[in-house]
Amino acid sequence: MMRTRPLKVALLGCGVVGSEVTRIMTTHADDLAARIGAPVELAGIAVRRPDRVREGVPAELITTDATALVKRGDIDVVIEVIGGIEPARTLITTAFEHGASVVSANKALVAADGAALHAAAEANGADLYYEAAVAGAIPLVRPLRESLAGDKVNRVLGIVNGTTNFILDKMDSTGAGYSEALDEATALGYAEADPTADVEGFDAAAKAAILAGIAFHTRVTIDDVHREGLTEVTASDIASAKRMGCTVKLLAICERAADGASVTARVHPAMIPLTHPLASVREAYNAVFVEAEAAGQLMFYGPGAGGAPTASAVLGDLVAVCRNKLAGATGPGESAYTRLPVSPMGAVVTRYHISLDVADKPGVLAQVANIFADHGVSIDTVRQSGKDGEASLVIVTHRAADAALSSTVGALRELDTVRGVASIMRVEGE
Ligand SMILES: NC(=O)c1ccc[n+]([C@@H]2O[C@H](COP(=O)([O-])OP(=O)(O)OC[C@H]3O[C@@H](n4cnc5c(N)ncnc54)[C@H](O)[C@@H]3O)[C@@H](O)[C@H]2O)c1
Numbered sequence: 118m119m120r121t122r123p124l125k126v127a128l129l130g131c132g133v134v135g136s137e138v139t140r141i142m143t144t145h146a147d148d149l150a151a152r153i154g155a156p157v158e159l160a161g162i163a164v165r166r167p168d169r170v171r172e173g174v175p176a177e178l179i180t181t182d183a184t185a186l187v188k189r190g191d192i193d194v195v196i197e198v199i200g201g202i203e204p205a206r207t208l209i210t211t212a213f214e215h216g217a218s219v220v221s222a223n224k225a226l227v228a229a230d231g232a233a234l235h236a237a238a239e240a241n242g243a244d245l246y247y248e249a250a251v252a253g254a255i256p257l258v259r260p261l262r263e264s265l266a267g268d269k270v271n272r273v274l275g276i277v278n279g280t281t282n283f284i285l286d287k288m289d290s291t292g293a294g295y296s297e298a299l300d301e302a303t304a305l306g307y308a309e310a311d312p313t314a315d316v317e318g319f320d321a322a323a324k325a326a327i328l329a330g331i332a333f334h335t336r337v338t339i340d341d342v343h344r345e346g347l348t349e350v351t352a353s354d355i356a357s358a359k360r361m362g363c364t365v366k367l368l369a370i371c372e373r374a375a376d377g378a379s380v381t382a383r384v385h386p387a388m389i390p391l392t393h394p395l396a397s398v399r400e401a402y403n404a405v406f407v408e409a410e411a412a413g414q415l416m417f418y419g420p421g422a423g424g425a426p427t428a429s430a431v432l433g434d435l436v437a438v439c440r441n442k443l444a445g446a447t448g449p450g451e452s453a454y455t456r457l458p459v460s461p462m463g464a465v466v467t468r469y470h471i472s473l474d475v476a477d478k479p480g481v482l483a484q485v486a487n488i489f490a491d492h493g494v495s496i497d498t499v500r501q502s503g504k505d506g507e508a509s510l511v512i513v514t515h516r517a518a519d520a521a522l523s524s525t526v527g528a529l530r531e532l533d534t535v536r537g538v539a540s541i542m543r544v545e546g547e
Protein backbone atom coordinates (compact mmCIF):
# COMPACT_ATOMS: atom_id res chain seq x y z
CA MET A 118 0.00 0.00 0.00
CA MET A 119 1.28 3.44 -0.93
CA ARG A 120 1.80 5.85 1.97
CA THR A 121 0.42 9.26 1.05
CA ARG A 122 2.62 11.36 3.33
CA PRO A 123 5.80 12.05 1.35
CA LEU A 124 9.33 11.33 2.51
CA LYS A 125 11.24 14.60 2.53
CA VAL A 126 14.63 14.90 0.86
CA ALA A 127 17.19 17.69 1.25
CA LEU A 128 19.78 18.08 -1.48
CA LEU A 129 23.15 19.60 -0.60
CA GLY A 130 24.92 20.88 -3.72
CA CYS A 131 23.43 21.39 -7.19
CA GLY A 132 26.45 21.04 -9.49
CA VAL A 133 27.15 18.35 -12.09
CA VAL A 134 25.68 15.53 -10.00
CA GLY A 135 23.12 17.50 -7.93
CA SER A 136 21.41 19.00 -10.99
CA GLU A 137 20.96 15.50 -12.48
CA VAL A 138 19.61 14.19 -9.16
CA THR A 139 17.04 17.02 -9.20
CA ARG A 140 16.09 16.28 -12.80
CA ILE A 141 15.57 12.55 -12.24
CA MET A 142 13.71 13.07 -8.94
CA THR A 143 11.35 15.44 -10.73
CA THR A 144 10.84 13.52 -13.98
CA HIS A 145 10.62 10.05 -12.39
CA ALA A 146 8.66 11.00 -9.28
CA ASP A 147 5.83 8.52 -9.91
CA ASP A 148 8.13 5.55 -10.54
CA LEU A 149 10.23 6.39 -7.50
CA ALA A 150 7.11 6.61 -5.34
CA ALA A 151 5.83 3.25 -6.62
CA ARG A 152 9.17 1.57 -5.98
CA ILE A 153 9.57 3.06 -2.51
CA GLY A 154 5.96 2.78 -1.40
CA ALA A 155 5.65 6.50 -0.62
CA PRO A 156 6.13 9.72 -2.57
CA VAL A 157 9.51 11.45 -2.22
CA GLU A 158 9.53 15.20 -2.15
CA LEU A 159 12.48 17.55 -2.64
CA ALA A 160 12.07 19.77 0.42
CA GLY A 161 15.12 22.00 -0.02
CA ILE A 162 18.26 22.45 -2.11
CA ALA A 163 21.33 24.05 -0.57
CA VAL A 164 23.56 25.84 -3.05
CA ARG A 165 26.50 28.22 -2.88
CA ARG A 166 25.47 30.49 -5.76
CA PRO A 167 21.70 31.14 -5.49
CA ASP A 168 21.63 33.50 -8.50
CA ARG A 169 22.74 30.85 -10.98
CA VAL A 170 20.04 29.87 -13.46
CA ARG A 171 19.04 26.25 -12.81
CA GLU A 172 16.58 24.96 -15.36
CA GLY A 173 13.77 22.87 -13.87
CA VAL A 174 14.80 23.63 -10.28
CA PRO A 175 11.97 25.27 -8.27
CA ALA A 176 13.35 28.61 -7.02
CA GLU A 177 11.44 28.38 -3.72
CA LEU A 178 13.46 25.31 -2.73
CA ILE A 179 16.83 27.04 -3.05
CA THR A 180 18.70 28.11 0.08
CA THR A 181 22.27 29.05 0.87
CA ASP A 182 21.92 27.85 4.46
CA ALA A 183 22.76 24.15 4.29
CA THR A 184 23.08 23.92 8.08
CA ALA A 185 19.53 25.21 8.68
CA LEU A 186 18.26 22.79 6.03
CA VAL A 187 19.76 19.68 7.68
CA LYS A 188 18.58 20.89 11.11
CA ARG A 189 14.94 21.30 10.07
CA GLY A 190 13.90 18.08 11.78
CA ASP A 191 11.33 17.06 9.12
CA ILE A 192 13.95 15.85 6.61
CA ASP A 193 14.04 12.07 6.11
CA VAL A 194 17.02 11.82 3.76
CA VAL A 195 19.91 14.19 3.04
CA ILE A 196 21.71 13.79 -0.28
CA GLU A 197 25.21 15.24 -0.04
CA VAL A 198 26.76 16.09 -3.42
CA ILE A 199 28.91 19.05 -2.36
CA GLY A 200 32.16 17.08 -2.18
CA GLY A 201 35.29 17.72 -0.07
CA ILE A 202 35.79 17.21 3.65
CA GLU A 203 34.23 20.31 5.22
CA PRO A 204 31.48 21.46 5.46
CA ALA A 205 30.26 18.08 4.10
CA ARG A 206 31.35 16.13 7.21
CA THR A 207 29.67 18.49 9.68
CA LEU A 208 26.52 18.67 7.58
CA ILE A 209 26.26 14.87 7.35
CA THR A 210 26.84 14.43 11.09
CA THR A 211 24.26 17.12 11.84
CA ALA A 212 21.80 15.40 9.51
CA PHE A 213 22.20 12.13 11.47
CA GLU A 214 21.71 13.97 14.76
CA HIS A 215 18.44 15.38 13.40
CA GLY A 216 17.07 12.00 12.39
CA ALA A 217 17.92 11.91 8.68
CA SER A 218 19.66 9.15 6.73
CA VAL A 219 22.34 10.19 4.26
CA VAL A 220 23.19 9.35 0.66
CA SER A 221 26.56 10.71 -0.43
CA ALA A 222 28.77 10.62 -3.54
CA ASN A 223 31.75 11.87 -1.55
CA LYS A 224 34.61 9.37 -1.75
CA ALA A 225 37.15 11.83 -0.37
CA LEU A 226 35.16 12.12 2.86
CA VAL A 227 34.19 8.44 3.20
CA ALA A 228 37.80 7.35 2.55
CA ALA A 229 39.12 9.81 5.13
CA ASP A 230 36.55 9.39 7.85
CA GLY A 231 34.17 6.54 6.97
CA ALA A 232 34.42 4.84 10.36
CA ALA A 233 33.33 7.95 12.30
CA LEU A 234 30.51 8.64 9.84
CA HIS A 235 29.25 5.05 10.10
CA ALA A 236 29.41 5.31 13.90
CA ALA A 237 27.41 8.55 13.82
CA ALA A 238 24.81 6.94 11.55
CA GLU A 239 24.53 3.91 13.82
CA ALA A 240 24.28 6.01 16.98
CA ASN A 241 21.28 7.80 15.47
CA GLY A 242 19.60 4.76 13.89
CA ALA A 243 20.27 6.14 10.42
CA ASP A 244 21.70 4.88 7.12
CA LEU A 245 24.81 6.02 5.30
CA TYR A 246 24.89 4.90 1.62
CA TYR A 247 27.51 5.89 -0.98
CA GLU A 248 27.25 3.77 -4.13
CA ALA A 249 28.02 6.85 -6.26
CA ALA A 250 31.33 7.39 -4.45
CA VAL A 251 32.99 4.41 -6.17
CA ALA A 252 32.95 4.01 -9.95
CA GLY A 253 29.90 6.25 -10.53
CA ALA A 254 26.93 4.35 -11.95
CA ILE A 255 28.51 0.90 -11.62
CA PRO A 256 26.94 -1.10 -8.80
CA LEU A 257 30.01 -2.05 -6.78
CA VAL A 258 29.53 -0.97 -3.18
CA ARG A 259 26.22 -2.80 -2.83
CA PRO A 260 27.39 -6.02 -4.57
CA LEU A 261 30.43 -6.14 -2.29
CA ARG A 262 28.48 -5.22 0.85
CA GLU A 263 25.46 -7.41 0.17
CA SER A 264 25.63 -9.84 -2.79
CA LEU A 265 29.12 -11.08 -1.86
CA ALA A 266 28.58 -10.94 1.91
CA GLY A 267 28.63 -14.75 2.02
CA ASP A 268 31.87 -15.14 0.04
CA LYS A 269 35.54 -14.35 0.68
CA VAL A 270 36.95 -11.66 -1.60
CA ASN A 271 40.68 -11.98 -2.26
CA ARG A 272 41.32 -9.29 -4.83
CA VAL A 273 39.76 -6.18 -6.34
CA LEU A 274 41.53 -4.75 -9.38
CA GLY A 275 40.42 -2.16 -11.85
CA ILE A 276 40.12 1.25 -13.41
CA VAL A 277 38.19 3.47 -10.99
CA ASN A 278 38.96 6.96 -12.25
CA GLY A 279 37.19 8.14 -15.38
CA THR A 280 39.22 11.31 -15.90
CA THR A 281 42.63 9.61 -16.00
CA ASN A 282 41.32 6.80 -18.18
CA PHE A 283 39.88 9.41 -20.53
CA ILE A 284 43.24 11.23 -20.66
CA LEU A 285 45.28 8.05 -21.27
CA ASP A 286 42.81 6.86 -23.89
CA LYS A 287 42.84 10.19 -25.77
CA MET A 288 46.65 10.42 -25.64
CA ASP A 289 46.95 6.86 -26.90
CA SER A 290 44.23 6.81 -29.55
CA THR A 291 44.18 10.37 -30.93
CA GLY A 292 47.63 11.61 -29.97
CA ALA A 293 46.00 14.44 -27.96
CA GLY A 294 48.25 16.28 -25.50
CA TYR A 295 47.83 15.81 -21.77
CA SER A 296 46.31 19.26 -21.02
CA GLU A 297 43.97 19.14 -24.00
CA ALA A 298 42.64 15.73 -22.86
CA LEU A 299 42.25 16.96 -19.25
CA ASP A 300 40.33 20.06 -20.41
CA GLU A 301 37.95 17.84 -22.37
CA ALA A 302 37.38 15.54 -19.36
CA THR A 303 36.64 18.60 -17.20
CA ALA A 304 34.18 20.03 -19.74
CA LEU A 305 32.36 16.69 -19.83
CA GLY A 306 31.87 16.80 -16.02
CA TYR A 307 34.16 13.86 -15.24
CA ALA A 308 36.95 15.65 -13.39
CA GLU A 309 36.79 16.66 -9.73
CA ALA A 310 36.42 20.36 -8.84
CA ASP A 311 40.22 20.30 -8.42
CA PRO A 312 41.45 17.88 -11.13
CA THR A 313 44.74 17.25 -9.30
CA ALA A 314 42.62 14.82 -7.22
CA ASP A 315 42.20 12.81 -10.42
CA VAL A 316 45.62 13.09 -12.05
CA GLU A 317 47.62 12.66 -8.83
CA GLY A 318 45.61 9.52 -8.00
CA PHE A 319 43.88 10.83 -4.83
CA ASP A 320 40.41 10.13 -6.24
CA ALA A 321 41.33 6.54 -7.20
CA ALA A 322 43.10 6.06 -3.84
CA ALA A 323 39.95 7.12 -1.99
CA LYS A 324 37.94 4.60 -4.00
CA ALA A 325 40.58 1.89 -3.38
CA ALA A 326 40.35 2.54 0.38
CA ILE A 327 36.55 2.21 0.31
CA LEU A 328 36.67 -0.94 -1.82
CA ALA A 329 39.39 -2.60 0.29
CA GLY A 330 37.53 -1.85 3.52
CA ILE A 331 34.26 -3.32 2.27
CA ALA A 332 35.86 -6.26 0.42
CA PHE A 333 38.08 -7.42 3.28
CA HIS A 334 35.81 -6.33 6.18
CA THR A 335 38.53 -4.22 7.70
CA ARG A 336 39.22 -0.53 8.15
CA VAL A 337 41.21 1.11 5.36
CA THR A 338 41.62 4.87 4.95
CA ILE A 339 43.12 6.83 2.09
CA ASP A 340 46.35 7.19 4.10
CA ASP A 341 46.80 3.40 3.94
CA VAL A 342 46.75 3.40 0.14
CA HIS A 343 50.01 3.61 -1.80
CA ARG A 344 49.43 6.27 -4.44
CA GLU A 345 51.20 7.24 -7.67
CA GLY A 346 49.36 9.42 -10.17
CA LEU A 347 49.52 9.93 -13.89
CA THR A 348 51.85 12.90 -13.96
CA GLU A 349 55.03 10.80 -14.16
CA VAL A 350 53.86 8.76 -17.16
CA THR A 351 55.81 9.76 -20.27
CA ALA A 352 55.16 9.26 -23.98
CA SER A 353 58.16 6.92 -23.93
CA ASP A 354 56.46 4.74 -21.24
CA ILE A 355 53.40 4.47 -23.47
CA ALA A 356 55.56 3.65 -26.52
CA SER A 357 57.50 1.09 -24.50
CA ALA A 358 54.24 -0.52 -23.38
CA LYS A 359 53.09 -0.71 -27.01
CA ARG A 360 56.32 -2.49 -28.00
CA MET A 361 55.60 -5.09 -25.31
CA GLY A 362 52.02 -5.61 -26.55
CA CYS A 363 50.71 -3.67 -23.55
CA THR A 364 48.95 -0.42 -22.74
CA VAL A 365 49.24 1.86 -19.70
CA LYS A 366 46.27 2.25 -17.31
CA LEU A 367 45.93 3.83 -13.88
CA LEU A 368 44.92 0.89 -11.73
CA ALA A 369 43.56 0.46 -8.22
CA ILE A 370 44.54 -2.89 -6.72
CA CYS A 371 43.41 -4.23 -3.34
CA GLU A 372 44.73 -7.66 -2.34
CA ARG A 373 44.67 -10.08 0.53
CA ALA A 374 48.25 -11.25 1.25
CA ALA A 375 49.07 -14.86 0.33
CA ASP A 376 49.11 -15.83 4.04
CA GLY A 377 45.76 -14.09 4.56
CA ALA A 378 47.12 -12.12 7.53
CA SER A 379 47.12 -8.66 5.95
CA VAL A 380 45.91 -6.69 2.94
CA THR A 381 47.40 -4.11 0.59
CA ALA A 382 45.82 -1.28 -1.37
CA ARG A 383 47.56 0.70 -4.09
CA VAL A 384 46.97 3.02 -7.03
CA HIS A 385 49.57 3.47 -9.74
CA PRO A 386 50.02 3.45 -13.50
CA ALA A 387 50.72 -0.05 -14.78
CA MET A 388 51.29 -1.87 -18.04
CA ILE A 389 48.64 -4.41 -18.91
CA PRO A 390 48.58 -6.72 -21.94
CA LEU A 391 46.38 -5.56 -24.85
CA THR A 392 44.64 -8.92 -24.59
CA HIS A 393 43.43 -8.14 -21.03
CA PRO A 394 39.80 -6.88 -20.85
CA LEU A 395 40.95 -3.76 -18.95
CA ALA A 396 43.04 -2.70 -21.96
CA SER A 397 39.90 -2.06 -23.99
CA VAL A 398 38.24 0.16 -21.37
CA ARG A 399 37.85 3.47 -23.19
CA GLU A 400 37.08 7.09 -22.37
CA ALA A 401 35.66 7.70 -18.86
CA TYR A 402 34.46 4.11 -18.46
CA ASN A 403 35.51 2.18 -15.37
CA ALA A 404 35.94 -1.57 -15.00
CA VAL A 405 36.62 -3.55 -11.85
CA PHE A 406 37.47 -7.21 -11.39
CA VAL A 407 36.49 -8.83 -8.12
CA GLU A 408 38.00 -12.21 -7.33
CA ALA A 409 36.17 -14.17 -4.66
CA GLU A 410 36.82 -17.64 -3.32
CA ALA A 411 33.50 -19.22 -4.29
CA ALA A 412 32.25 -16.83 -7.00
CA GLY A 413 35.49 -16.81 -8.98
CA GLN A 414 36.18 -13.75 -11.13
CA LEU A 415 33.49 -11.11 -11.61
CA MET A 416 33.77 -8.03 -13.82
CA PHE A 417 31.87 -4.81 -13.26
CA TYR A 418 31.92 -2.36 -16.17
CA GLY A 419 30.20 0.91 -17.00
CA PRO A 420 30.23 4.71 -16.83
CA GLY A 421 32.43 5.69 -13.90
CA ALA A 422 31.80 9.43 -14.00
CA GLY A 423 29.45 12.11 -15.30
CA GLY A 424 26.35 13.79 -13.93
CA ALA A 425 23.58 11.43 -15.03
CA PRO A 426 25.43 8.12 -14.40
CA THR A 427 26.44 9.27 -10.93
CA ALA A 428 22.90 10.47 -10.23
CA SER A 429 21.68 6.98 -11.16
CA ALA A 430 23.71 5.53 -8.28
CA VAL A 431 22.53 8.30 -5.92
CA LEU A 432 18.89 7.61 -6.81
CA GLY A 433 19.37 3.86 -6.29
CA ASP A 434 20.66 4.59 -2.80
CA LEU A 435 17.81 7.01 -2.19
CA VAL A 436 15.26 4.29 -2.99
CA ALA A 437 17.05 1.79 -0.69
CA VAL A 438 17.32 4.26 2.19
CA CYS A 439 13.67 5.34 1.84
CA ARG A 440 12.54 1.69 1.85
CA ASN A 441 14.57 1.13 5.03
CA LYS A 442 12.93 4.20 6.61
CA LEU A 443 9.45 2.93 5.84
CA ALA A 444 10.34 -0.50 7.23
CA GLY A 445 11.72 1.12 10.39
CA ALA A 446 15.04 -0.58 9.66
CA THR A 447 18.57 0.32 8.60
CA GLY A 448 20.79 -1.25 5.96
CA PRO A 449 24.25 -2.73 6.56
CA GLY A 450 26.66 -0.46 8.42
CA GLU A 451 30.44 -0.69 8.63
CA SER A 452 31.81 -4.25 8.70
CA ALA A 453 35.41 -4.16 9.98
CA TYR A 454 35.47 -7.25 12.17
CA THR A 455 38.51 -8.94 10.54
CA ARG A 456 40.77 -6.10 11.69
CA LEU A 457 43.28 -7.14 9.02
CA PRO A 458 46.21 -4.70 8.99
CA VAL A 459 47.19 -2.91 5.79
CA SER A 460 50.78 -3.76 4.76
CA PRO A 461 53.01 -1.15 3.14
CA MET A 462 53.82 -1.12 -0.58
CA GLY A 463 57.11 -2.96 0.01
CA ALA A 464 55.15 -6.13 0.73
CA VAL A 465 53.36 -6.08 -2.63
CA VAL A 466 54.54 -8.76 -5.05
CA THR A 467 54.29 -8.08 -8.78
CA ARG A 468 56.29 -7.83 -12.04
CA TYR A 469 58.30 -4.80 -13.18
CA HIS A 470 59.33 -3.19 -16.45
CA ILE A 471 62.54 -1.20 -16.00
CA SER A 472 64.17 0.96 -18.59
CA LEU A 473 67.87 1.85 -18.05
CA ASP A 474 70.31 4.04 -19.97
CA VAL A 475 73.72 2.34 -19.74
CA ALA A 476 77.23 2.48 -21.17
CA ASP A 477 77.53 0.03 -24.05
CA LYS A 478 80.73 -1.82 -23.16
CA PRO A 479 81.75 -5.36 -22.19
CA GLY A 480 80.51 -6.60 -18.82
CA VAL A 481 77.76 -4.01 -18.28
CA LEU A 482 74.89 -6.43 -18.87
CA ALA A 483 76.47 -8.96 -16.49
CA GLN A 484 76.98 -6.22 -13.87
CA VAL A 485 73.32 -5.18 -14.13
CA ALA A 486 72.12 -8.80 -14.02
CA ASN A 487 74.21 -9.41 -10.90
CA ILE A 488 72.54 -6.54 -9.06
CA PHE A 489 69.13 -8.09 -9.77
CA ALA A 490 70.40 -11.50 -8.59
CA ASP A 491 71.96 -10.02 -5.42
CA HIS A 492 68.53 -8.63 -4.43
CA GLY A 493 66.64 -11.84 -5.24
CA VAL A 494 64.83 -10.33 -8.23
CA SER A 495 64.62 -12.76 -11.12
CA ILE A 496 64.81 -11.42 -14.69
CA ASP A 497 62.30 -12.63 -17.26
CA THR A 498 63.37 -10.76 -20.42
CA VAL A 499 66.08 -8.26 -21.44
CA ARG A 500 66.13 -6.15 -24.58
CA GLN A 501 69.08 -3.99 -25.53
CA SER A 502 69.31 -1.33 -28.23
CA GLY A 503 71.73 1.51 -28.85
CA LYS A 504 74.78 2.89 -30.57
CA ASP A 505 77.85 5.07 -30.09
CA GLY A 506 78.80 3.58 -26.74
CA GLU A 507 75.38 4.23 -25.14
CA ALA A 508 72.59 1.66 -24.86
CA SER A 509 69.08 1.34 -23.56
CA LEU A 510 68.24 -1.77 -21.55
CA VAL A 511 64.66 -2.81 -21.03
CA ILE A 512 64.30 -5.46 -18.34
CA VAL A 513 61.10 -7.24 -17.35
CA THR A 514 61.25 -9.18 -14.09
CA HIS A 515 59.41 -12.16 -12.74
CA ARG A 516 57.23 -11.52 -9.67
CA ALA A 517 59.20 -9.86 -6.87
CA ALA A 518 58.49 -7.88 -3.71
CA ASP A 519 58.29 -4.12 -4.24
CA ALA A 520 60.86 -3.62 -1.47
CA ALA A 521 63.34 -5.91 -3.28
CA LEU A 522 62.78 -4.05 -6.53
CA SER A 523 63.35 -0.68 -4.82
CA SER A 524 66.68 -1.83 -3.38
CA THR A 525 67.66 -3.25 -6.77
CA VAL A 526 66.97 0.10 -8.43
CA GLY A 527 68.85 1.91 -5.63
CA ALA A 528 71.91 -0.27 -6.28
CA LEU A 529 71.64 0.16 -10.06
CA ARG A 530 71.69 3.94 -9.65
CA GLU A 531 75.05 3.58 -7.84
CA LEU A 532 76.71 1.91 -10.85
CA ASP A 533 78.93 4.25 -12.93
CA THR A 534 77.90 2.38 -16.05
CA VAL A 535 74.18 3.09 -15.42
CA ARG A 536 73.65 6.63 -16.72
CA GLY A 537 70.04 6.77 -15.57
CA VAL A 538 66.85 4.88 -14.75
CA ALA A 539 64.49 6.10 -17.47
CA SER A 540 61.36 4.46 -16.09
CA ILE A 541 60.03 1.82 -13.73
CA MET A 542 56.53 0.53 -14.29
CA ARG A 543 54.66 -2.36 -12.78
CA VAL A 544 53.21 -4.99 -15.09
CA GLU A 545 49.77 -6.29 -14.07
CA GLY A 546 47.00 -8.45 -15.38
CA GLU A 547 49.03 -11.40 -16.66
N1 LIG B 1 31.07 14.43 -11.42
C1 LIG B 1 31.23 13.12 -11.34
O1 LIG B 1 31.41 12.43 -12.35
C2 LIG B 1 31.18 12.44 -10.01
C3 LIG B 1 31.12 11.04 -9.99
C4 LIG B 1 31.08 10.37 -8.76
C5 LIG B 1 31.11 11.10 -7.60
N2 LIG B 1 31.19 12.45 -7.66
C6 LIG B 1 31.20 13.18 -6.39
O2 LIG B 1 30.00 13.92 -6.28
C7 LIG B 1 30.24 15.10 -5.52
C8 LIG B 1 29.80 16.31 -6.33
O3 LIG B 1 30.53 16.33 -7.53
P1 LIG B 1 30.13 17.27 -8.75
O4 LIG B 1 30.88 16.76 -9.92
O5 LIG B 1 28.67 17.44 -8.83
O6 LIG B 1 30.82 18.63 -8.26
P2 LIG B 1 30.39 20.14 -8.62
O7 LIG B 1 31.55 20.99 -8.25
O8 LIG B 1 29.85 20.20 -10.01
O9 LIG B 1 29.17 20.39 -7.62
C9 LIG B 1 29.29 20.66 -6.27
C10 LIG B 1 28.37 21.82 -5.96
O10 LIG B 1 28.30 22.01 -4.56
C11 LIG B 1 28.23 23.41 -4.34
N3 LIG B 1 28.65 23.69 -2.96
C12 LIG B 1 29.90 23.74 -2.45
N4 LIG B 1 29.85 24.03 -1.14
C13 LIG B 1 28.56 24.16 -0.82
C14 LIG B 1 27.88 24.48 0.39
N5 LIG B 1 28.54 24.70 1.51
N6 LIG B 1 26.54 24.52 0.37
C15 LIG B 1 25.87 24.30 -0.78
N7 LIG B 1 26.45 24.01 -1.96
C16 LIG B 1 27.78 23.95 -1.97
C17 LIG B 1 29.14 24.02 -5.39
O11 LIG B 1 28.81 25.38 -5.62
C18 LIG B 1 28.84 23.12 -6.60
O12 LIG B 1 27.81 23.65 -7.40
C19 LIG B 1 31.71 15.05 -5.14
O13 LIG B 1 31.86 14.44 -3.89
C20 LIG B 1 32.31 14.16 -6.22
O14 LIG B 1 33.50 13.53 -5.80
C21 LIG B 1 31.21 13.15 -8.83
Ligand SMILES: N[C@@H](CCO)C(=O)O
Pocket residue numbers: 250251252253277278279280281307308309315320421422423
Ligand atom coordinates in the same frame (compact mmCIF):
# COMPACT_ATOMS: atom_id res chain seq x y z
N1 LIG C 1 36.50 12.51 -10.97
C1 LIG C 1 35.99 11.20 -10.87
C2 LIG C 1 34.49 11.20 -10.83
C3 LIG C 1 33.91 9.86 -10.55
O1 LIG C 1 34.12 9.48 -9.23
C4 LIG C 1 36.47 10.39 -12.06
O2 LIG C 1 37.00 10.98 -13.00
O3 LIG C 1 36.36 9.17 -12.04
Ligand code: NA
Pocket residue numbers: 248249250251252253254255256257258430
Ligand atom coordinates in the same frame (compact mmCIF):
# COMPACT_ATOMS: atom_id res chain seq x y z
NA1 NA D 1 29.13 2.84 -7.93
